[in-house]
Amino acid sequence: MKYWRQNRKAGASAALGVLFLGLALAFFWVAKNVPGEPGSAAAIGSYISMASGAIALGHQFLSWWRKRSAPTPAPTSAGIGTAKDILAGLVTEQWRQETVMRSLCDPEPMPLAWRSTERRELADHPEIIAKGTVAFPGLDVHVEDMARNFRTLHCRRLVILGDPGTGKTTLAVQLVLELLRTRRPEEPVPVLLSAARWDDRVHPRLQDWLAKSLAMDYPALRAEGLGPDIPETLVARGEVLPVIDGLDELPDHARADMLAALNRSMCENDQLILTCRTAQFADSVEEMGDVLTAAAVIEPQRMGPAAAADYLHACLPPVPHPVWPRVLEALRTGGAPALAEVTSTSLGLWLVRATYIAPRVNPEPLLELGRGSAAELHDHLCDQLIPALVSTRPPAHGPAQPFRPQHAWTPEQVVRWLTYLCHELTLDEEDPRDMAWWRLARHTPNRTVRLWTGLGIGVLVGLVFTIVTKLYFVGAGLGLVAALVIIAVTGSWFTEAPGHADFRLRGRLSELARVIGAGLFVGALGALIGWLMGRTVGGTNGLEAARDIGWMSGVGFIVVLSLIHWVEHPTTTATARSPRSTWRADRNLTVIRIISGLVVGLMAAGIGLEAKLDGSVALAGGLLLGLLFGLVLGSHHAWLAYSLTVPRLATKGRLPLRAMNFLDDAHRLGLLRTEGPYYQFRHIELQQHLARGLQATQEEEVRRQPSVLR
Numbered sequence: 001m002k003y004w005r006q007n008r009k010a011g012a013s014a015a016l017g018v019l020f021l022g023l024a025l026a027f028f029w030v031a032k033n034v035p036g037e038p039g040s041a042a043a044i045g046s047y048i049s050m051a052s053g054a055i056a057l058g059h060q061f062l063s064w065w066r067k068r069s070a071p072t073p074a075p076t077s078a079g080i081g082t083a084k085d086i087l088a089g090l091v092t093e094q095w096r097q098e099t100v101m102r103s104l105c106d107p108e109p110m111p112l113a114w115r116s117t118e119r120r121e122l123a124d125h126p127e128i129i130a131k132g133t134v135a136f137p138g139l140d141v142h143v144e145d146m147a148r149n150f151r152t153l154h155c156r157r158l159v160i161l162g163d164p165g166t167g168k169t170t171l172a173v174q175l176v177l178e179l180l181r182t183r184r185p186e187e188p189v190p191v192l193l194s195a196a197r198w199d200d201r202v203h204p205r206l207q208d209w210l211a212k213s214l215a216m217d218y219p220a221l222r223a224e225g226l227g228p229d230i231p232e233t234l235v236a237r238g239e240v241l242p243v244i245d246g247l248d249e250l251p252d253h254a255r256a257d258m259l260a261a262l263n264r265s266m267c268e269n270d271q272l273i274l275t276c277r278t279a280q281f282a283d284s285v286e287e288m289g290d291v292l293t294a295a296a297v298i299e300p301q302r303m304g305p306a307a308a309a310d311y312l313h314a315c316l317p318p319v320p321h322p323v324w325p326r327v328l329e330a331l332r333t334g335g336a337p338a339l340a341e342v343t344s345t346s347l348g349l350w351l352v353r354a355t356y357i358a359p360r361v362n363p364e365p366l367l368e369l370g371r372g373s374a375a376e377l378h379d380h381l382c383d384q385l386i387p388a389l390v391s392t393r394p395p396a397h398g399p400a401q402p403f404r405p406q407h408a409w410t411p412e413q414v415v416r417w418l419t420y421l422c423h424e425l426t427l428d429e430e431d432p433r434d435m436a437w438w439r440l441a442r443h444t445p446n447r448t449v450r451l452w453t454g455l456g457i458g459v460l461v462g463l464v465f466t467i468v469t470k471l472y473f474v475g476a477g478l479g480l481v482a483a484l485v486i487i488a489v490t491g492s493w494f495t496e497a498p499g500h501a502d503f504r505l506r507g508r509l510s511e512l513a514r515v516i517g518a519g520l521f522v523g524a525l526g527a528l529i530g531w532l533m534g535r536t537v538g539g540t541n542g543l544e545a546a547r548d549i550g551w552m553s554g555v556g557f558i559v560v561l562s563l564i565h566w567v568e569h570p571t572t573t574a575t576a577r578s579p580r581s582t583w584r585a586d587r588n589l590t591v592i593r594i595i596s597g598l599v600v601g602l603m604a605a606g607i608g609l610e611a612k613l614d615g616s617v618a619l620a621g622g623l624l625l626g627l628l629f630g631l632v633l634g635s636h637h638a639w640l641a642y643s644l645t646v647p648r649l650a651t652k653g654r655l656p657l658r659a660m661n662f663l664d665d666a667h668r669l670g671l672l673r674t675e676g677p678y679y680q681f682r683h684i685e686l687q688q689h690l691a692r693g694l695q696a697t698q699e700e701e702v703r704r705q706p707s708v709l710r
Contacts, residue, residue, distance in 0.1 A: 081185065083221055083230045084239055088189045090218050092180050095173055095192060113301035114146070114171070117161065122285055123297040130154055130296065146171070147178040156241075156271040157295035161278040164683050166300040167346030168275040172245050175273060179241070188271060189234075190241040195274075196249050196578050196674060200257050206265035210242055211235040238269055247276035247284075249674045255284040263293050300346070305331050308343040315357050327367050336370030338377045347683065348378070355384035358392050382689040386418070387411035389669050405665035407658070415690075417662060418671065420654045422690045433687075434678040437583055437660060438638035441494040441645040449644045450490045457628075458483025464620050482628065489632050494645070498571045498677070499636025500585035501592055567592065568634050571677065582677040583660055586639040594630035601626020 117123060130153050150158055160168045176190045183189070193213055203209035214221060214231035221230045234240050247255055255276075266272065274292065276284075278299065285291055309331045316324055330336035331343070342348035356363045369377040390411045396404040421435055427443050462479025466472055568589060571582050605622030609615060631640070642659075650657040663679055666672040673682040681687035 079226055079230070080233065080237070080239065083226050083234060084185075084189050086220055086226075087191070087214070087218060087234070087240075088180055088183060090220065091189065091191055092177065095176055113303055113307075114160075114298045115301055117297045117299045119282070119297075122159075122161070122282060122291060124291050124294055128154065128294050143171075143174040143178045144182075147175060147182060150175065150179070150273075153294075153296055155268065155294040157266075157292065158273045159281065159292055159295050159297040160273070160275045161281055161297060162300045163278060164347070164685075167350075168277075169245055170346060172243055172273060172275050176243055188239050188241040190243050190273070192243040192245060194249075195244050195247045195258065198244070198258065200254075200261045204261060204264075206242065206262055206270075207235045210240060214240065238271070241271045241273070243273040245275045246673075247274055248280040251677075252280075252283065252287070255280060256287040259284055259288050259292060260290075263290065266293065302344040303346070303349065305334070305340040305343070308340070308349055311349065312343075312352065312357070315353055317360070321360070321362055323363050323367060327363050327370070330367060330370060336367065338372055338374040339366055339370030341374040342377050342381070347685075348381075351378075351381040351385060354392070355381050355388045359388050378685060379689055379692075382686050385686065386414050386671070389671070390414060393669060395665075405668050407661055407665055409656075409662065409665065413656070414666070414669075414671075416653065417655050418666065419690050419694050420649075422687055423694055425687070426691065433680050433684070435663075435672075435680060436678055437579055437642060437663070438496075438498050438586075440649065440655070440659070441638070441641035444494075444645050444649065446491075446494045446641075446645070449648060450487050453490060453644060454483040454485075454487035457486050461624055461628075464624060482624075485628070485632070490637075490641075493637035493641040496635065496637050496641065498582045498586035498638040499568050499589050499634070500571050500582075501567045501589045502569045503567060568636060570636065578674050579677055579679055580660065580664060583639065583642075586636060589634070589636060590639050593634050594627065597626040597628070597630025597633065598623060599626065600629060 123129065150156060160171055162168045172192060176192050179187075179190045191210075191214065193210075197213065198206075198209045200209075203212065211232045211234075214234065218231075221234075247258065250258065262272065262274075272292075272295065274295070291297075309328045312331075313324075313328055327336070327339070331339050334340065339352075343352060352366065355361075356366060365380060366377075369380055390409060393404055395406055395408050424440065424443055425433065425435060458479040458481075460479075461482040462475045464475075465478050466475030571585060601622040601624070603622070604625055605618040609618050646655060646659045647657060649655040649659070656662045663672065667674060667679065670682055671686065672679045674680070
């Protein structure tokens with residue numbers, strides 16, 4: 001593959017030569033078989049095309065031979081240094097824009113309070129991590145000190161742990177920018193990547209995935225002036241520091257597998273920064289039976305009121321609202337204990353800034369609620385969060401950006417739809433936190449949807465047969481049968497899990513051989529039937545009918561019945577990488593089934609033509625039969641059930657018609673997170689807050705119901 005990517009121009013020239021030779025052969029055939037003189041246009045065209053094709057192929061062969069005999073130039077130190085500088089500039093530009101949008105360094109980085117974990121089972125031996133010193137003593141430091149402490153580590157490997165909302169990703173972004181700002185020429189370039197993008201089954205080694213990600217995310221590294229295979233060379237020489245964010249967003253087994261893959265992939269000098277929630281990291285370490293080799297593990301500490309007040313003061317405009325000095329003074333002196341408790345974590349500090357400083361609104365509620373309970377103040381901030389985020393993070397125009405939505409939604413819509421999802425989670429007994437797109441159909445009444453779907457397909461089948469055959473009663477009967485079949489078989493669709501198509505041959509050749517063997521048997525049976533039909537119709541020996549019908553039935557059986565069963569596999573939490581990927585995989589599986597059904601429908605039409613049926617009747621009947629086969633066959637119809645359910649939910653205002661787009665945007669806004677195929681509320685506090693609001697609304701409706709009835 002690498003060779004062909006590097007020789008696309010050569011391939012294009014060779015294809016052009018082949019085209020010329022093809023034209024030459026065509027002209028030559030015309031000149032030989034069509035009457036005319038030797039100097040006719042056909043003969044002249046044949047000679048010209050043949051000569052042009054020979055010249056093009058000859059030139060391309062000589063160029064290929066020269067390149068083949070010449071050794072591939074090795075990257076020079078100057079080229080590698082230039083590539084590192086280019087990569088550092090691109091990464092800096094990328095994440096500086098995000099820090100501006102998220103206000104991480106405006107006017108200064110958020111004060112950090114991190115220390116080495118006290119849970120010895122999560123970290124390697126101290127003398128391996130940092131010889132003779134405590135890696136992170138736990139003082140209130142800024143990001144400059146964090147970067148300095150990171151550089152003192154023996155292997156420069158760091159795991160950032162913490163509960164939801166403690167600032168793990170914030171610290172990772174700040175470290176990337178600080179390491180870039182103070183990077184020396186011999187140091188690697190830090191690159192921030194999402195853990196959900198790494199499939200260790202496809203790329204067992206960290207280096208392979210990292211090189212592919214660099215080539216995909218930073219195409220400037222593929223410039224010809226930098227030399228060949230620069231992304232691979234940078235990774236192989238340890239010139240890239242991977243900063244992998246969100247290990248906890250992977251399924252359980254995938255997290256442990258990734259940690260094991262990291263230990264297998266890294267040698268002594270390979271550096272790494274990893275973020276994960278504490279509980280998920282502990283579970284993965286226990287499952288793997290080992291820690292991340294030579295990695296320091298840090299956890300957050302609570303922030304003091306004075307540090308929180310200083311940070312909020314630095315975030316205010318030069319002429320703030322006149323209430324702000326009173327709020328900050330109460331925070332410093334203990335006059336607002338609830339506010340001090342809320343701002344002791346980076347989540348609470350961020351909530352205050354996002355809901356009051358960014359929108360520049362009156363902070364009087366902070367002073368009033370800050371003297372009460374922390375729970376009331378936290379609920380108040382959660383109420384203001386969604387409107388503030390939607391108003392301060394407008395949709396991105398152009399390529400997708402990690403922390404900006406792709407579509408415009410109003411705050412009222414976001415609150416209403418997320419509240420409905422909270423209600424759905426309360427109905428899920430498997431896990432009250434996992435939000436699965438295919439479960440939307442499971443908890444929604446589907447009898448009406450199935451009825452209308454069956455009627456729609458029945459009317460379509462009836463109309464087509466009536467128009468083609470002019471037999472009204474036959475068309476109506478077939479339509480009724482099709483409607484009843486669809487209504488009956490779609491009942492299980494709404495409880496099925498998503499699936500995916502797996503075309504891998506390794507370890508499955510024996511199963512594929514059985515599939516082909518079954519197809520050959522059916523083909524032989526079809527050949528026998530065709531021979532009997534041929535003997536009956538027209539008085540022939542039936543050999544041609546046996547050949548045609550046997551081939552059609554055998555291929556149709558292999559393509560539709562056997563291959564679909566061989567290709568279709570359930571998507572599990574261990575194989576799913578993200579909600580969108582499982583949604584696309586099940587959709588693609590549905591398309592494959594439909595195409596396969598249409599193929600067997602065409603086969604049926606061919607059999608009908610061999611049986612001397614009318615051409616339009618055979619074609620229409622075959623295509624409709626194939627479409628029904630494609631829809632009904634298989635064990636995974638989650639995407640079809642989702643597509644039938646969401647429009648009904650949209651008409652009731654519970655979700656938008658583009659539900660997956662909304663969920664993706666809620667993830668970009670920071671309201672949701674992903675863990676394997678599931679969405680989850682990024683902050684459990686927000687989910688609990690919306691659930692309490694829903695419960696209060698339902699109780700209020702119950703209280704009002706008797707008065708309405710009277």
